[in-house]
Amino acid sequence: MFQTFEQSASPEQGPPRLAALRTELAAEGLDGFLVPRADAHQGEYVAPRDDRLAWLTGFTGSAGYCAALTEKAGVFVDGRYRVQVKAQVAPEFTPVDWPEVGLAEWIAEALPEGGTVGIDPWLFSVDQMRGLERGLGAVALRRCDNLVDRVWADQPEPPMGEVFVQPVDLAGEAHGDKIARLAKGLDKAAACVITLPDSLAWLLNIRGSDVPRNPVPHGFAILHAAGRVTLFMAAQKLVELGDHLGPLVEVKTPEDFVPELEALDGPVQIDPASCPVAVLDALEGREIVEAADPCLLPKARKNAAELAGARAAHLRDGAAMVRFLHWVDSQTPGEFTEIDAVVALEEERRATNALRDISFETISGAGPNGAIVHYRVTEASNRTTAANELLLIDSGGQYVDGTTDITRTMVLGEAGAEEKDAFTRVLKGMIALSRLRFPAGLAGRDIDVLARAALWEAGLDYGHGTGHGVGSYLSVHEGPQRIARTGTVPLEPGMILSNEPGFYREGSYGIRIENLIAVEPAPPLPGQNVAKMLRFETLTWVPIDRRLIETGLLTAAERDWLDAYHAGVFERIAPLVTGAVRDWLEAACAPL
Template identity: 80%
Template sequence: MFQSFQETARPEQGPPRLAALREELTREGLDGFIVPRADAHQGEYVAPHDDRLAWLTGFTGSAGYCVALTGEAGVFVDGRYRVQVKAQVASEFTPVDWPETGLAEWIVAKLPEGGTVGIDPWLFPVAQMRGLEEKLGKVALRRVDNLVDRIWHDQPAPPLGAVFAQPVELAGEAHGDKIARLARGLGSAAACVITLPDSIAWLLNIRGTDIPRNPVPHGFAILHAGGRVTLFMDARKLEGLGDHLGPEVEIAPPARFLEALGALEGPVQIDPASCPVAVADALEGREITEAPDPCLLPKACKNAAELDGTRAAHLRDGAAMVRFLAWLDRQPPGSLTETGVVTALENFRRATNALRDISFETIAGTGPNGAIVHYRVTENTDRTVEAGQLLLVDSGGQYVDGTTDITRTVPVGEVGDEERANFTRVLRGMIALSRLRFPEGLAGRDIDVLARAALWEAGLDYGHGTGHGVGAYLSVHEGPARIARTGTVPFAPGMILSNEPGFYREGAYGIRIENLIAVEPAPPLPGQVVPKMLRFETLTWVPIDRRLIVTDQLSRPERDWLDGYHAQVLARIGPLVEGEDADWLERACAPL
């Protein structure tokens, strides 16, 4: 139900584990070793076997690094985790604000010229390795076996989860057609190496159980220009899938992957952003071409079947959320803890009898815990939901027809004027993106400002991106497009993104409002000059708490949008709930 990291990521064990790692540094003649939160497949989420960063440091966030030097150990985290890391790591580890401070810059400042730092070549993509080497100057990087694995004596085994087929009526395209279409796009390359688990799952219309909350299997694949795929995956995971995979897909043991790379003839395409250094090393001496993973863009641009499935999943999930929020409103302040909130919400989703899994560990943070952007309740941090506080709940579901992700912030009793004013500023940012029409060709960096403008007017901001891509019964975080200052991939019809501005007052409260949205063509306006414009279709249908809105802060178009949104919520979700839940929904959707 709630995530506990006591078994693996135990902060009190950080100092002795760091000491053991430093003994390995001495044996190897190294001055340091970099431990990323990554696996050989370069997915965002890792199996327990690969959660080395958490095991070593106690930090359980979904992104970060530890640079363990002989004299100092830095834990690099971005804006989502700067409160969390302080609570999770021992004093022997130094939190470092990243990417403001880069790995290379920090290492150069700490090590003398001629120092040597070790990396596991399976855990670093080619582009990142190049960037590190360029910035490290006279500090050398040396490829070594993973030093953490040497000292992690009870390390869990690699995952061996079952793989199953995704029906073509939900995938919208047969995997044989996908293989042929992508193979034709390889240009001069004779083969393309694919390492991302969700790319392989999408390409072959399969799903897996190797990663908690993400229905993807671990494996590697080679897409051949002739229109076939070699899949390097343990055959035990693929039992019963022979008829589904068909003659276009050859199954090979993972142990043969490097050997097969060495035997390839002709130019080989890799994606330097995700291809591990170990793979590039195995291709040494062959002609290598570089291009984005060919699955990324077509996977992101959902077809009609995937969009229809996602819409259906959001109606089902929206009804579960309404039942939960109505139940939550009936609980007296002080009667619940965060774990009780998490358990109840997951039970409401499971009661749909359609939930395959939650899409990530549910976030339920009350009071100061809400200010921890990716907070995960544990036995040690569990707080009572008390009157006068905000409760931030960020959650989602994995259904066979779609993936959901929604955040709602609710008041527990009466809350202060500051909280209501800042909630309204966050809401204005979310509405600004929801109402937006924009020319084709724009990317996330072009529109991110709109979600922040109302906060900037008050000198406020938030330290995370505004939106990430979302898969179709795949990973809840999906590239390549995002709404952020760093988002450079142009939006295209079919992309599903989150719209989730927020504000966080450390030690006091957190606010975030999140809907999922899909990019679609915008119908032309009278006198329109721009040839093609896009807009966002709203996918999430759950009330936004009107008790936290300062109505006078909203413009007339913003009020109209919110009233229209709530009217749609009532029309779409009303028939799916009944009794006191239906009564609650009608009150929650009343016009401002």
């Protein structure tokens, strides 16, 4: 059954909600209030209660801000959402291209005589606050209560999802060993504050259900250098854990968190990129050590058990995708809709009897809707497919042994020359990364160009990163690694990333091809003078639409890679499907 967890919001609802917020601004003596898409835990995804940006503006993207001033209101969105925001916000809200236009600089210009802007200190990280203070000039920043919460009459209650154990045979390491290992790394601090939900889940080998599509619990933790953890989480969430947490983990209520921070002795470590300002305020007077969340890199470097789980999850998910792609090819364009495709795909994943949830709201964009990079189909936007147009499906599954994320673009009939040219250039970029060998120590920014080079040759590009990290039955977007111009963290064995170049013609079509890949050591070559080389293991095994490929644009090496990939797809997936689906798969995997 089609459903979405996004807040109910529309352009018409925005103006009265903005007016109510401005009434609160006047009462507080403020010239503005900043509304990020964030919660107190500073994860990427938020529970319905915390989706304040969508409730106020109507914009439902996964990142952005609203600067609600007394005379104007800017909605700041990155390149993924430039098309989407135009359709979702009322004229009272001004879309702003961010980060090209800085949030602080825009506010400073909008309030040239100075002024005061309020923030909820739980919803901004220390780094974000510092960036705002640097850019605001004469504009003052004031911590205050959340003014959106004051006017949101039917705001949902805080989530209280059940917390459950991630078994050690899937996690690959007992949580007691993780605690000991990370505690030893706190050589300059007596304690470390952890707020990110996926870090908390990974460290304690637990999963939860407080955030839609992400198996993470809301809570806070303090990791002590002595090798123990204080966990701040509502007791009603933990009833199913039994004695899993053990003597190394002391459980307290969320209300105890701030008093416990205030009582800490010795240096305290925080990650300024994710630590809320309110936490830093509570630690006033203590020596602060600033360093990255100690869970980030260990979590990103998947161990053997996690990699084995990812491979198994992708085979299961690949078979579901193949059954779905066969279904698409069996339909008549004009007789099924974007939502029909979403429902059909989710049914195939649920038929595995292993799906815990989808890993994000499925992107099903037909024709011009495919050009909206993070399009979310609704009953209002649902488009009926048409002959000879493109259908872009970006989706994934949450399984106990792994998280999947895959995009395929299909033609519903015959593709035009422009679409085939663009598709092939996107494919060339995806193949370039898939075939790459590279010296250890390089980061995502060092290889991002390879995914774009064929598009650049034609004067084309895309406005999003090429790849994000992916968790192990955790968040489908996981840092710190990424393949993008901004990806500065060196890639290491065990890291799982997406490989997803694309191209989008606004008003016409969208193209994206996405596989998940894992970093692994590359065997040495004769005469190699680089001490250590890395390469990518492909995890995703699903056919790529050969009807959209302009074979003359591919080099011999690229054709060989694609033929070998399709042979690998058939070898792995054919035993998992039968009858007409297997016949379809065999044809889809035929050599070029």
